[in-house]
Amino acid sequence: MKKTVIGAALLALSFGFVFTGCNKKGQTPAAGSGNAAKASGFELALTTDSGTINDKSFNQGAWEGLVAYANENSKTVKYYQPAEISDEAYAQSIDLAVKGGAKVIVCPGYNFETSIWDAQTKYPDVCFILLDGTPHNEDGSDTTIGPKTVAVLYSEQQAGFLAGYAAVKEGYKKLGFMGGVAVPAVIRYGYGFVQGAEYAAEKLGVTGLECKYTYVGNFSATPENMAKAASWYNDGTEVIFACGGAVGNSVMKAAETAGNGKAVIGVDVDQSSESVTVITSAMKNLGQSVKNLVAAYYSGSFPGGKVLTLGADNDGVELPFDSSKFTKFTRAEYDELFKALASNSIAIKDNTAAAEADGLGTKIVKVEVIK
Numbered sequence: 001m002k003k004t005v006i007g008a009a010l011l012a013l014s015f016g017f018v019f020t021g022c023n024k025k026g027q028t029p030a031a032g033s034g035n036a037a038k039a040s041g042f043e044l045a046l047t048t049d050s051g052t053i054n055d056k057s058f059n060q061g062a063w064e065g066l067v068a069y070a071n072e073n074s075k076t077v078k079y080y081q082p083a084e085i086s087d088e089a090y091a092q093s094i095d096l097a098v099k100g101g102a103k104v105i106v107c108p109g110y111n112f113e114t115s116i117w118d119a120q121t122k123y124p125d126v127c128f129i130l131l132d133g134t135p136h137n138e139d140g141s142d143t144t145i146g147p148k149t150v151a152v153l154y155s156e157q158q159a160g161f162l163a164g165y166a167a168v169k170e171g172y173k174k175l176g177f178m179g180g181v182a183v184p185a186v187i188r189y190g191y192g193f194v195q196g197a198e199y200a201a202e203k204l205g206v207t208g209l210e211c212k213y214t215y216v217g218n219f220s221a222t223p224e225n226m227a228k229a230a231s232w233y234n235d236g237t238e239v240i241f242a243c244g245g246a247v248g249n250s251v252m253k254a255a256e257t258a259g260n261g262k263a264v265i266g267v268d269v270d271q272s273s274e275s276v277t278v279i280t281s282a283m284k285n286l287g288q289s290v291k292n293l294v295a296a297y298y299s300g301s302f303p304g305g306k307v308l309t310l311g312a313d314n315d316g317v318e319l320p321f322d323s324s325k326f327t328k329f330t331r332a333e334y335d336e337l338f339k340a341l342a343s344n345s346i347a348i349k350d351n352t353a354a355a356e357a358d359g360l361g362t363k364i365v366k367v368e369v370i371k
Contacts, residue, residue: 041101042078044070044294047093049109050085050219050245057245058286061269062108062131065287069294076101087138090115098123104297106290107131110183114138120146127302129293131286132185134307148304152289155311156185157192157348158341159282160241162319163265164196165337166280167239168206169329172263175211175365176237177357178229178251180219180244187351189243189267189282194357194365195348201364212237213357214370219245229254239263239279252277270320280324285316312341 046066048059063079070077080096082089090112097105105126107116110133117135120128127148134151136143145151167175177193179186194211201209212232216225229240229251240255242248242264252275255262266274266281289310296302310316321334340346354360358367 042076042097043101043103044075044077044106045080045097045100045102045104046077046106046108047080047082047090047097047112049107049111052081053079055245056271056274057248057268058108058132061284061286062106062290065290066106066294068287069291073298078102085111087114091118094119094123098126102126104129104294108286109133110185116149117142117144120149124148127297127304129290131289145305145307148302150293150303150305151307152293153307153309154185154284154316155309156188156282156284156317157195157350158311159284159317159319160189160192160194160243161196161199161341161346161348162192162317162334162337163241163280163282164193164198165200166196166319166324166326166329166334167193167241167265168197168200168204168209169333170279170326171328172238173206173209174236174238175209176229176232176240177211177213178225178232178240178242178244178247179215180247181217182215184351186215186243189241190357191351191353191360192348193241193243193265193282194360194362194367198360198362198365199346207364209365211357211365211367212370213367216244216247219247221246221249223250225250226254230258233258233262237262239265241265241267241282243267243282248274270323272320272323272325278325280319280321280326283318283320285310285318289316312338313344 044066046063051059053059053063067077078100080093082093094105094115106129108131112130113133113136116128116130117137130151134143135145135149175197177190179190197209225247233254240251242251248266248271252264255264255277256275262277263279264277266278268284270283271281272278321331349360356369358369
């Protein structure tokens with residue numbers, strides 16, 4: 001079930017173009033440039049959320065799936081980067097994509113919920129794929145999903161559960177969860193992580209587990225985030241689940257500096273190539289999700305007007321087992337656990353279960369919520 005994550009540079013070379021750093025207006029072309037593209041425009045498009053197209057996380061995972069489909073099916077494709085994080089800037093980016101010829105636009109992230117709600121009416125002939133969110137107006141009173149819009153959610157609690165189980169199986173007892181912003185998807189990852197650790201402890205007869213738990217309030221690589229991670233490692237934390245986009249880069253640097261086997265669990269995509277400290281990643285199969293939906297568009301079976309929730313039962317989440325640095329967690333054990341999640345024989349609480357992670361009712365894992 002491994003999904004290969006290709007580096008941005010290699011991806012660029014494979015399509016005969018170079019990422020030159022998309023400017024603030026998002027004018028850098030991707031694949032499909034040339035006479036054909038000039039004549040018909042770029043029919044597949046993605047507009048990035050906060051961060052860049054090569055963020056080694058959410059934007060990149062979705063983009064790689066879109067480019068892969070375009071390459072395999074001779075379609076033109078381009079990405080656009082909003083000038084800032086605002087509804088207005090996201091709307092402008094969508095406008096550019098439509099003017100550029102887009103028939104399908106991928107929007108990765110809950111920040112697009114309002115702009116997609118507007119755009120689906122403004123551009124009734126365009127199909128929208130909203131990842132990790134559902135359309136709504138500014139005050140949330142209208143949650144209409146247009147007939148050509150599909151909202152894709154993920155069972156992040158299952159991915160987090162797999163990561164928490166793996167951490168305890170590998171022998172870690174002092175855990176950490178460092179989330180970005182406390183949005184539902186991040187909370188689900190964290191709650192799943194804690195419950196996975198608890199489940200493993202019960203099954204393996206392990207006691208004395210501790211988990212520091214916090215949200216840093218951003219999705220950035222900052223000195224402050226690195227300092228926080230470093231203080232946790234210095235205080236005895238052995239592995240941190242870094243769940244916040246570029247926050248992971250700060251945690252990885254802290255782990256590398258701390259040494260002594262300090263480890264990191266990545267998020268969203270396979271981040272094993274980012275640092276030797278990454279032992280595994282709690283993944284959403286973003287690329288495959290995008291490929292499947294674009295393929296549905298071209299086959300005339302696009303599930304417009306629906307909210308799709310992707311989990312273990314349809315390979316929407318996973319750990320990249322083949323690239324993980326496991327020494328005790330075997331493939332057979334992983335497959336058995338994954339199968340149990342897919343059949344819903346293991347109940348996992350989601351973000352609605354408790355106000356804070358220390359309210360999940362774990363008996364073995366002592367959760368310390370840090371504000």
